[in-house]
Amino acid sequence: MNFDKELENKVKETESIIKEYLPKEDGWAKTVMEAMNYSVNVGGKRLRPVLMAETYRLFGGTDKVIEPFMAAIEMIHTYSLVHDDLPAMDNDEYRRGKKTTWVVYGDAMAILAGDGLLNYAFETALKSFEMSDSDTGKKAKALSILAKKAGIYGMIGGQTADIEAENLGSQATQEHLLFIHEHKTAALIQAAMMVGAVLAGADETQICLVEKAAYEIGVAFQIQDDILDVTSNLETLGKPVGSDAKNQKTTYVTLKGIEDASQEQRELSDHAIELLESLAEEGYQNEFLIELIRSLITRIK
Amino acid sequence: MNFDKELENKVKETESIIKEYLPKEDGWAKTVMEAMNYSVNVGGKRLRPVLMAETYRLFGGTDKVIEPFMAAIEMIHTYSLVHDDLPAMDNDEYRRGKKTTWVVYGDAMAILAGDGLLNYAFETALKSFEMSDSDTGKKAKALSILAKKAGIYGMIGGQTADIEAENLGSQATQEHLLFIHEHKTAALIQAAMMVGAVLAGADETQICLVEKAAYEIGVAFQIQDDILDVTSNLETLGKPVGSDAKNQKTTYVTLKGIEDASQEQRELSDHAIELLESLAEEGYQNEFLIELIRSLITRIK
Numbered sequence: 001m002n003f004d005k006e007l008e009n010k011v012k013e014t015e016s017i018i019k020e021y022l023p024k025e026d027g028w029a030k031t032v033m034e035a036m037n038y039s040v041n042v043g044g045k046r047l048r049p050v051l052m053a054e055t056y057r058l059f060g061g062t063d064k065v066i067e068p069f070m071a072a073i074e075m076i077h078t079y080s081l082v083h084d085d086l087p088a089m090d091n092d093e094y095r096r097g098k099k100t101t102w103v104v105y106g107d108a109m110a111i112l113a114g115d116g117l118l119n120y121a122f123e124t125a126l127k128s129f130e131m132s133d134s135d136t137g138k139k140a141k142a143l144s145i146l147a148k149k150a151g152i153y154g155m156i157g158g159q160t161a162d163i164e165a166e167n168l169g170s171q172a173t174q175e176h177l178l179f180i181h182e183h184k185t186a187a188l189i190q191a192a193m194m195v196g197a198v199l200a201g202a203d204e205t206q207i208c209l210v211e212k213a214a215y216e217i218g219v220a221f222q223i224q225d226d227i228l229d230v231t232s233n234l235e236t237l238g239k240p241v242g243s244d245a246k247n248q249k250t251t252y253v254t255l256k257g258i259e260d261a262s263q264e265q266r267e268l269s270d271h272a273i274e275l276l277e278s279l280a281e282e283g284y285q286n287e288f289l290i291e292l293i294r295s296l297i298t299r300i301k
Numbered sequence: 302m303n304f305d306k307e308l309e310n311k312v313k314e315t316e317s318i319i320k321e322y323l324p325k326e327d328g329w330a331k332t333v334m335e336a337m338n339y340s341v342n343v344g345g346k347r348l349r350p351v352l353m354a355e356t357y358r359l360f361g362g363t364d365k366v367i368e369p370f371m372a373a374i375e376m377i378h379t380y381s382l383v384h385d386d387l388p389a390m391d392n393d394e395y396r397r398g399k400k401t402t403w404v405v406y407g408d409a410m411a412i413l414a415g416d417g418l419l420n421y422a423f424e425t426a427l428k429s430f431e432m433s434d435s436d437t438g439k440k441a442k443a444l445s446i447l448a449k450k451a452g453i454y455g456m457i458g459g460q461t462a463d464i465e466a467e468n469l470g471s472q473a474t475q476e477h478l479l480f481i482h483e484h485k486t487a488a489l490i491q492a493a494m495m496v497g498a499v500l501a502g503a504d505e506t507q508i509c510l511v512e513k514a515a516y517e518i519g520v521a522f523q524i525q526d527d528i529l530d531v532t533s534n535l536e537t538l539g540k541p542v543g544s545d546a547k548n549q550k551t552t553y554v555t556l557k558g559i560e561d562a563s564q565e566q567r568e569l570s571d572h573a574i575e576l577l578e579s580l581a582e583e584g585y586q587n588e589f590l591i592e593l594i595r596s597l598i599t600r601i602k
Contacts, residue, residue, distance in 0.1 A: 028480045029458030031465060036453070083416060088389065088408035107389035108464050111412065112457055115384060118416060119452040122423050126448055129441040136437045140430040147427055151420040152337070156413055157330030163409050164332060179329045 003291045007050075010288075014046045014053065014070060021071035021124050035105040035113035036120070039082050040074065042098050047221075048073045048192040050292070055196030055210060058279070058286040065131050069142060069195050072125040076150050077188060079117035080159070082110055089163075122147070142195045149191035158183025165250060172250040178219075181252075185225075186218025193217075206284075209275055216272035221296050223265040226251040227258060232300060269297045304592045308351075311589075315347045315354065315371060322372035322425050336406040336414035337421070340383045341375065343399050348522075349374045349493040351593070356497030356511060359580070359587035366429050370443060370496050373426040377451050378489060380418035381460070383411055390464075423448070443496045450492035459484025466551060473551040479520075482553075486526075487519025494518075507585075510576055517573035522597050524566040527552040528559060533601060570598045 001009075022040060025033045049070035056066045085092040085100040086107060093103050102110035125146060128139045148154055161180045165172040193214040197207050230253050252261040273290055302310075323341060326334045350371035357367045386393040386401040387408060394404050403411035426447060429440045449455055462481045466473040494515040498508050531554050553562040574591055 023453060027458070028465075028477065029453055029461040029484070032453055032457060032461040079416075083412055086389070086412065088387075088412060109461070111384055111387065111389060112461055112464070114416070115380075115419060116453045116457045118419055119448060119457060123445070123448040123452055126441065126445045129445070136441065140427065140437065140441070144424070144427045144430070147420060147424040151424055152324060152330055152333055152417045156333060156417045156420060157328070160330040160333040160410070160413055163413070164329075176329065183330070 003288070003295070006288060007292065007295075010050055010053070011046050014049045014074075017067050018046070018049065018071045018074050021068060021127075023120065031105070031109060032112050032116050035101055035109050036075075036116050038104060039101045039113055039117065040078050043096050044077075046074060047296075048077055048188055051189065051214075051217075051289075052192040052196040054286055054289040054292065055193040056200045057196075058276070058284055058289055059197055059200035059202045059206070060284070061196065061200030063131075063199075065128050065139070066196065066199055068124045068127045068131075069146070069199065072121040072146065073188065073192050073195070075117045075121035075124065076146070076155075079114040079121070080155060080188075082114040082117065084159070086110060118150075121150075138199055138201065142198045145194050145198065146191050149187040149194075154183055154187030154191070158185070158187065168250075169248045170250055170254070174255055177250055177252065177255065181219045181222040182215065185222040186215050189218035189221065190214040206279070206282075209279070213272040213275040216268040216275075217293055217296065220265045220268040220272070223252045223261050223268075224297050224299065226253045227261060227265070228299075228301065229253075230258065265297055269293055304589070304596070307589060308593065308596075311351055311354070312347050315350045315375075318368050319347070319350065319372045319375050322369060322428075324421065332406070332410060333413050333417050336402055336410050337376075337417050339405060340402045340414055340418065341379050344397050345378075347375060348597075349378050349489055352490065352515075352518075352590075353493040353497040355587055355590040355593065356494040357501045358497075359577070359585055359590055360498055360501035360503045360507065361585070362497065362501030364432075364500075366432050366440070367497065367500055369425045369428045369432075370447065370500065373422040373447065374489065374493050374496070376418045376422035376425065377447070377456075380415040380422070381456060381489075383415040383418065385460070387411060419451075422451075439500055439502065443499045446495050446499065447492050450488040450495075455484055455488030455492070459486070459488065469551075470549045471551055471555070475556055478551055478553065478556065482520045482523040483516065486523040487516050490519035490522065491515040507580070507583075510580070514573040514576040517569040517576075518594055518597065521566045521569040521573070524553045524562050524569075525598055525600065527554045528562060528566070529600075529602065530554075531559065566598055570594060 018040060022037050023033045025037065052070050052073060053066055081095060082101045084090050085095060086102050088107075092100055094100060101113055105113065125143055129136065150156070152160070158180050161176060162184055165176055165180060168176075190211055193210045194207055197210045202210065229251070252264070256264070273293055276290060276293075279285070319341065323338050324334045326338065353371050353374060354367055382396060383402045385391050386396060387403050389408075393401055395401060402414055406414065423444075426444055430437065451457070453461070459481050462477060463485055466477055466481060469477075491512055494511045495508055498511045503511065530552070553565070557565070574594055577591060577594075580586070
């Protein structure tokens with residue numbers, strides 16, 4: 001099977017796993033559930049749960065215990081977008097060509113839907129404890145990684161630095177920018193791949209290698225985002241382009257130019273692939289995962 | 302020792318436990334940590350962690366394992382207030398006589414501080430897994446209860462129904478209002494007391510009794526809030542009074558009048574006390590907890 005077809009199948013599988021864990025829209029609190037499900041169903045690449053499942057497979061994982069974690073990380077990613085899009089934050093009206101949650105449900109309900117998704121992510125991941133197919137220690141460790149990488153020492157930390165960089169405009173430094181990329185984007189990619197590794201029973205050295213590779217993949221992914229903001233168009237990207245320039249935002253591209261940014265991004269992703277391929281010596285291989293990482297820096301949306 | 306003095310000591314102890322678990326204000330994401338800590342340090346009765354610790358004591362618990370959960374529930378309570386106060390929600394500028402988080406740090410940072418507190422609550426409770434003094438199954442169960450009661454089937458569900466009731470104004474029904482009280486307020490009181498019971502090793506029947514009693518305490522507590530909104534004044538309450546009437550909000554008081562509301566609230570709290578006192582037959586007693594519950598319906602702020 002070719003890569004694109006295989007990816008399409010895996011994304012479909014992932015979508016149906018996520019759907020299984022979304023709340024039924026019912027009762028007096030129905031509206032927040034609708035707003036949560038609308039936000040998740042707006043779509044996306046489902047990159048984080050797919051990376052999680054493929055890292056799990058890399059280390060020989062075959063259980064269903066990975067599934068609640070796959071749904072959980074997509075809920076966390078989605079809540080961060082719902083809150084990011086709010087008028088008080090980025091004030092974005094469209095995402096992936098569809099109206100954002102606050103435009104459809106109002107600001108108050110969008111705030112609650114984001115809170116609901118974050119909280120429900122933990123409720124969902126905790127369902128793994130009711131499943132018999134893996135030990136409790138691994139589940140607790142996976143949960144702790146997910147929580148840490150999503151929080152103030154991870155994604156929320158990155159968002160905080162991002163808001164402050166916006167106030168600085170073109171005064172933001174490269175160090176500041178790298179902190180944002182590391183935390184706002186790479187942290188959740190790390191969570192995805194590390195949770196996969198932990199649940200499959202990877203040892204500390206392997207988890208450490210995965211953390212490093214995921215860091216590089218995450219930063220490379222974010223640099224590609226900055227590049228696309230300059231080179232793509234509304235139709236391909238599904239969201240306004242040139243918004244970084246409009247907001248006088250410092251990005252890898254404004255700091256280094258497109259060529260240097262592209263090269264750095266290629267080096268990062270090449271090195272991440274090298275790290276993961278080194279696991280083959282220990283008998284761990286996943287060709288699809290390698291191709292997926294390669295595809296991230298050549299993507300056009 | 303008299304009750305007031307004992308309560309004061311217990312609140313102080315609780316404050317120092319919470320403080321121990323708050324993040325250090327450091328690094329590129331310092332501002333969100335400052336906003337989180339500001340929000341928690343605005344103060345409050347610390348009712349939820351105190352109820353948790355006292356229910357834990359009721360069932361014979363003595364370990365430190367309760368402490369991360371005490372901090373976690375106060376973080377969850379605080380985040381809900383931070384988001385509730387936002388201009389997009391209740392638009393409140395003062396709470397307990399102090400400026401609300403969004404007034405001091407801006408809307409965007411207040412949204413992130415709320416997200417940060419919710420996420421950090423789970424990170425904090427997960428630290429219990431690194432502690433040796435209780436078994437993993439109990440901790441996982443306590444975490445699941447906390448997550449469920451805080452989420453769309455608990456507190457967030459209640460907030461959703463509350464926003465919709467505001468749009469209905471005086472059209473909201475008693476059934477709708479009871480759902481709000483049960484979820485917006487009682488759910489977190491239930492989480493507090495149930496987590497205490499679970500971690501102390503209470504059995505299913507006892508946990509069920511605690512859930513019922515906490516429900517009654519929570520609804521009684523909320524009715525008292527509605528009464529105080531009519532009868533208190535700004536100085537005593539530390540927040541604007543009469544706001545329910547101003548917002549044409551349906552409350553227990555507008556539906557039933559102060560006398561009937563007071564009576565219902567007294568009946569609820571009497572019954573909760575009866576339930577908890579029935580545990581004395583099995584050898585479980587905590588006089589302070591009973592006095593604390595009694596004090597909630599006579600409080601003036």
